[in-house]
Amino acid sequence: MLDINDLHAGIDGKEILKGLTLHIGTGEVHAIMGPNGSGKSTLANVLAGRPKYEATSGTVTYQGKDLLALPAEERAREGVFLAMQYPVEIPGVNNIYFLKAALNSVRKHQGQEELDAMEFLQLAREKMKLVELDEAFMNRSVNEGFSGGEKKRNEIFQMAVLDPKLAILDETDSGLDIDALRIVAEGVNALRSEQHSVLVITHYQRLLKYLVPDFVHVLADGRIVKSGGKELAEELEQKGYEWIESEMAIAQ
């Protein structure tokens, strides 16, 4: 699904990812954990194509395509979804209108029929239940006046509607109470299948109790320094990131 090889990337000329290599197979759920400043969000933003984030060397191949060569909207249409760490408020743009336009541009690109208003609403209602969002939210402006938890649930709602092949969650769990966390995890679990891959980026192990990953990677100073199974997350939780950092110091 996704092959990242020796990726160097950063922002404003500052290198943050320093040779990151990661392979995500179809149907797999990977978690990337790491301390603040390790490059977690940079990775998410580079993959989604956020302007100003620049890859200086290395390759990212998504379903055989050079992902970095595609503009952000093409990546989305090809099935890459980024649940943002800080979803932006867009006053004046209606939530439901926005999501329908997004879904239909994805469907059109993938050669599927566009949904009409009725079909879309039916789908949206069904997915809204999944994330326990009230229908009233849908007629408001995108994220405007939403609480932190509502914004994150809205991200998961959008993900559920757009049905991406590769979902990237950028610290979707941070700032959430346990109920919201459970809802987010259920949303992601509902997407899990043999066709879908998920990359969960998180600082904490909390979310991974509900959303059990197949692989866990530790990111430090722009590189994957340790990889393992779900038990690695628990080990990190117990020993803290200092453990990794001291291991690295020994290795050097």
Add this chain to the structure above:
Amino acid sequence: MSSVLEDRSTIVPVHIDGEPERVRRIREQAAERFNILGWPTTRSEDWKYTSLTPLANIDWKIDQRQPEGKAPASPFGDKPIAELMFVNGALHANRAALANEHPGIRVMPIAEAMETESFTHHFARYADYEKHPLTALNTAMWQDGAYIEIAPGTVVEGFIHLLYVGGGNAEHPIVSHHRNLIVAGRGSQITVIESFYGKGKYFTNTVTEIVAGDGAVVDHYKFENESLEAFHIGTVQIHQERSSSVTSRTIATGGGLVRNEINAALTGEGASLSMEGLFVLSGKQHVDNHTVIDHVAPHCDSVELFKGILDENARGIFDGRIIVEPDAVKTNSRQTNKNLLLSETAIIDSKPSLEIHNDDVKCNHGSTIGQLDEEALFYLRARGIGADEARNLLVYAFASEIVERMKIDVVRENAGRALFARIPRRMPERRSESR
């Protein structure tokens, strides 16, 4: 009608057949005033952002001959309950007969209304030709326009449309001076839409006086959608009596050099005013919005919101003044101007101002100038929405605060169309990449 040559600096007033003595006198006074005041210059504080030199240097002619070709179609189809269409200042179509069957509604060319009591009482009382040269010019030179009178207690469902079409060219520059009077009687309710279209080079100089009687509810829309070569100078002068409620919306998308003056005087207790404006400019358009809200009586509310969207080399101006007179205690007034710049070469001058002469008021004002939110743009694109569409969505979102409040569907849709017609489809980030 004869063709009248206007010298650049001195004018001779127009007189039309059957004109009452009072109108004749006003025209002569106004002409005299214009001849003293002359064309405004940028030395005047009111005109500091807009030079009329290119306008004053043209030898404009009044010529009411219809331009060749097909007559333009109304943007609102058969939706208005009454419609008057003027082409180069002369009445071209009158679709008011049905509405006039209602005893409380009078919609007619103003030239036919000069003997009415209401005309005699109100005409030229509010739009000040003593101080304003262009109003003086209009008052001396007008040939026709609309007269609308709504009887006390009459609630008019639907809307009345006044359509002005101009046309001319460099060899044949035509000026039209439209003059309108709208009188809404006590407790009446009315919606009037004025729209301006045209082709080529011409000059529209229009004055509309609106009188909202006690408790009257008046919605006034002005769609200024002139040709990009056209000059447009317009004044909407609103006079509000006790507990009247007026909403004024000015949507400016057209014209090369435009001055929109919207002025309101709240002269009766408890009157309320909502004054909104939206200007969407590109190319080399220059649009100067100049507003004065005069709080004369106590307990009045006014809310003013003007939004500008400027692309390419356009220049926009918002110069708004709110005056709270000594007697206007308990005034509640808010003035806001927000601007969105889509290019680095577009210019906006924003000058909100308050002039308060008593200390028992609640007033605030402010203005903002910003660019498209890059974060929002990325958010939309990251969900699969193309860059152009995302940009349009955000531009529309900025304008929607004003557009979405338009209660009539066909009017709201027309506003949306006019807005997009002026925004070139260009990605904003292409510029930053090329830097």
